Amino acid sequence: MQRLWAKVDQQAPSTEWPRRLAHGVALGGAALFLTTISRHLIGVDLPFAFALVAVALAAAWGGALTAVAVVVTAIPAAVMLNPDHPFVTPVNIVVVIVFSLILALFGGHTTALRKRADVEASRSRRREDYLQSIFGTTPAAMLIADAADNILAINTSARDIFGIGDEDVERLTLATLLPGWSNADVDPCCVQRADGKRLTLSVSSVALPPATDDLRTIYIRDETDRIAAAEALALLQAELHQLARATALGQLGSAIAHEVNQPLAAAANYAKIAQVAASRGPMTAEVGDALDSALQQIFRAADVLKGLRRFVQRGPLQAEWVDARQIITEGAKLGAFAVRQAGAELTVTIDDDIGEVFIDATQIQQVLLNLIANAADAVADSATRTITLRAFPGPEERCTITVSDTGPGLAAEIESALFTPFQTTKRNGLGVGLAISRTIVEAHDGRITGASNPRGGASFSFTLPRRSCREELAGAA
Structure with missing residues (x-):
């Protein structure tokens, strides 16, 4: 010195x-x-x-x-x-x-x-x-205060942080500038400027030499941008981690689809052989119906696995115009088992003018099954166990399908992350059903949403491209 x-x-x-x-x-x-x-x-x-x-x-x-x-x-x-x-x-x-x-x-x-x-x-x-x-010119924000916490001097950097002018300095105190802060604080403090901007500041105090022991220098560092960058980095890392898990899940799904498809094909062959053998001799109608149902479910499982493989491999969508009423009815039947297990009642309402939808039937039925199964889980512990499936024509040549339940509804912290992979409230859930459903619906140029009902329970709705019955008749003519 x-x-x-x-x-x-x-x-x-x-x-x-x-x-x-x-x-x-x-x-x-x-x-x-x-x-x-x-x-x-x-x-x-x-x-x-x-x-x-x-x-x-x-x-x-x-x-x-x-x-x-x-x-x-x-x-x-x-x-x-x-x-x-x-x-x-x-x-x-x-x-x-x-x-x-x-x-x-x-x-x-x-x-x-x-x-x-x-x-x-x-x-x-x-x-x-x-x-x-x-x-006055140091980049570090500094101010000098007396024993009564009156601010005697403040440099340009500190004025820029707090957004104050020269005329405001005489009226400033530490209580107004840093409310709630004390010398004992070691954690960053949060303050709000006059213009409404919130700041996260790191504040430290140093006493001046004994000759001026009633004065102290306050050093301030604005941590707002650094903390925001750290939070953004943490969020990005979490998203990358989820992406890695989703990639691993896709690889696992592809492997499962490949491995399970072979025994399903063998089971289908055996069921056909049994059906042919039974047709040569006496066979009750009940056995025949059971074999037919077994074959249908085996073929359906094979279709689901094919769809899963296409999904994880990001292959082209196998979409075509199909009867919306038939697809929705079959989807409701697929979810009937989960509804019965929950002791609930499923009500299906489909408008007459629902027409056709341009979809991959297997994937959309998977979405319906996911939503109905989730609704069944939601009402399992409710006094009233009712699930409503409704389909009706929407605006802009869209078909809207809604699944509602009388369960407890959606928690606020869950509602904002409904379709985020690996977010679940189920004890044994993976948290991928809604995420996969959203991917399927968006691949069909649709949109899926979910929210709590005002009178209790929750509703999930998604839209699909549709063609009305009148358009079908006009095209046939």
């Missing part, structure tokens, strides 16, 4: 001594001139009076060097101009010279003290200006 102050206090080398010496000679000459004028024009003969006055003025104005120059110039000249004056004696000359030198030294010392004080004052001003410059 001493080296810094030495640099700040450094001044140009003094070159005043020639000027001060010249001033002394000039004052001595002026004293000699006045002595001559007073003697010849006024008749007042004072050989040393003006010389002594000049010495005093020189000592007070220019210091000892200037005063000595006056003594050397004026006293000998006064002696030479007045050799016959009764006051000009060797003793008086010595006394005058000694007195003049004492006056010069005393006045010079006084002048030196005054100049030294001026130098110290100038040095203090330079140091103060330097510290003010550092305080």
Whole structure:
């Protein structure tokens, strides 16, 4: 620090001594001139009076060097101009010279003290200006407060953080600027600016030296952007983690579809053989119906696995125009088992003008099965166990399908992340059913939503492209 102050206090080398010496000679000459004028024009003969006055003025104005120059110039000249004056004696000359030198030294010392004080004052001003410059321009936000928490000074960086102007500083206190903060706090504090912007700040306090122990410096660091970036990074990492899990699930689904498809094909062959064998001999209608149903379910399982493989492999959608009523009815039948297990009642309502929908039937039936199964789980512990499936024409050539239940509804924290993979409230759930359903619906150029009902329970709706019955008849004609 001493080296810094030495640099700040450094001044140009003094070159005043020639000027001060010249001033002394000039004052001595002026004293000699006045002595001559007073003697010849006024008749007042004072050989040393003006010389002594000049010495005093020189000592007070220019210091000892200037005063000595006056003594050397004026006293000998006064002696030479007045050799016959009764006051000009060797003793008086010595006394005058000694007195003049004492006056010069005393006045010079006084002048030196005054100049030294001026130098110290100038040095203090330079140091103060330097510290003010550092305080005002440093990127670190700083403010100085007293023991009563009044803010005495605040730098530009702190003003920018809090959005305040010069006129607001006098009214500021720590309580208004940092409400709720104290010296003991180590965690970042949250404040709200006058314009409504919320800030997260890291604040620390340092007491100034003992001579000013009632003052302290408050250092402030704006952590808002850093914390927001950290949260965004954490969210991105979580999404990447979910993406990795979804990728692993897709690979697993593809492997399962490949492995299970072969035994299903074998089971279908055996069921056909049994059906053919039974047709050659006596067979009850119940056995025949059971074999037919077994074959239908085996073929359906194979279709589901094919759809799963297409889904995880992101293959082309196998969409075609199909009867919406038939697809929805079959989807309701697929979910009937889950409804019965929950002890619930499923009501299906389909408008007459529902027409056709352009879909991959297997995938849309999978969506219906997921929604009905979720509704059955939701009403399993409810006093009223009712599930409603409704399909009706919507705007813009869309078909809207809604599955509602009388369960407890959706929790607020779940409702905002309904279709996020691996988000579930089921004890043994994976949290992928709704995420897969959304992917399927969006692949059909549709949209799926879910929300709690005002009177309890929850509803899930999705839309599909449709063609009305009138359009079908017009096309056939």
